Amino acid sequence: MTLPELVQGELGDESPVARVHLGGDDELFVTPTRTLVYRAEGLLSDESVEEYPHDAERVAVSESRRKATFSLEYGLDGDRSFSVPRGKLDDVLHPVLAGVLSAAGITEPGETVERTFRFSELTLVVTSARLVKHVGAAVWDADYEEFHYDDVTDLDFEEGSVATSVVLTANGRQERFKAPSDRARDVRETLTDALVTHYDVDSLEEFRALAAAAEGDDEADESVDRTDFGSGPDPLSAEPAEVDAAGDRVEDPSARDGERADDSPAATASAGGDAGGDAVGDAGGTAAATEVRPDPDAATDRGGDAATEGDSFGDTGFEPAEPTDDVAEEVALLRETVERQAEQLERHTELIEQLIEELRRGR
Known part of the structure; x- marks a missing residue:
């Protein structure tokens, strides 16, 4: 397929490694160093080619109902985007x-x-x-992680009702991430094929056996170089029996307290306990005699006043207004009219967007 003359002039000595048809005569060309977006002549614009270098620091993608917008950030050189x-x-x-990435x-x-x-905020690139x-939120920036197949020792998949967990073991630790169930098969096959091809084996089981054998050889080599420094000194020199004997010799403090019980202030204070008890008893009797009892008649009077206040609205002659059938029908009719107009406006908006989209050919 021949290239548009305007694109040929922009490519120079480079050759496109990918070509994507965008609708109408619009196309996108990708070279090793840049992306070219070709817009054919139409009702809204003339023929043009836009260039987007690949040395971007961040790549983001946003979606709307009909378009997807790519935003490439170039640091101090600003941002550029195309749809x-x-x-x-x-x-x-x-x-x-x-x-x-290249x-x-x-x-x-x-x-x-x-x-x-x-997948939402997860991007996986299988090379x-x-x-x-x-x-x-971005598709790619400096916060990426990479796992080289030379460091991978196992690959497993745990299926779920909504998503499938991909379990990748690399550098002695497990890395887990989830793929939606409807795309899990594509992820499984793509990642498995890339891994077994890298190790030149026929299946994932052969890869696991090869990785286990290599790990066993590494452990054997490490055991040869391992040096034994002995068990070292015991952390404590005391024997358990000695500790128990020492615990049995602890003096009971209660015996010493008994010897001085007669001389304590509490014993001295107890001498006046009988006289004090009589005084307290008299005071308690007086307090019980002066106890205040509730008046049931007073409570009845307050309840009657509250009931009178609650019924005061009825004494005014006013009653709460209740909606009539005519008002309910009018409200229902207005609601139907508003809903019908909203549907018409939404339909008109869709038609206008569709017309603009067709005229612009996906631009």
């Missing part, structure tokens, strides 16, 4: 993100990007040599 039809999002994201030095020359998966993982 494509929403149905072309995955087709465009894969080559653009592969170019950005320009950032994450992927090496000759390393191919097999698949790109985007022929590593797995790149990014969590966040």
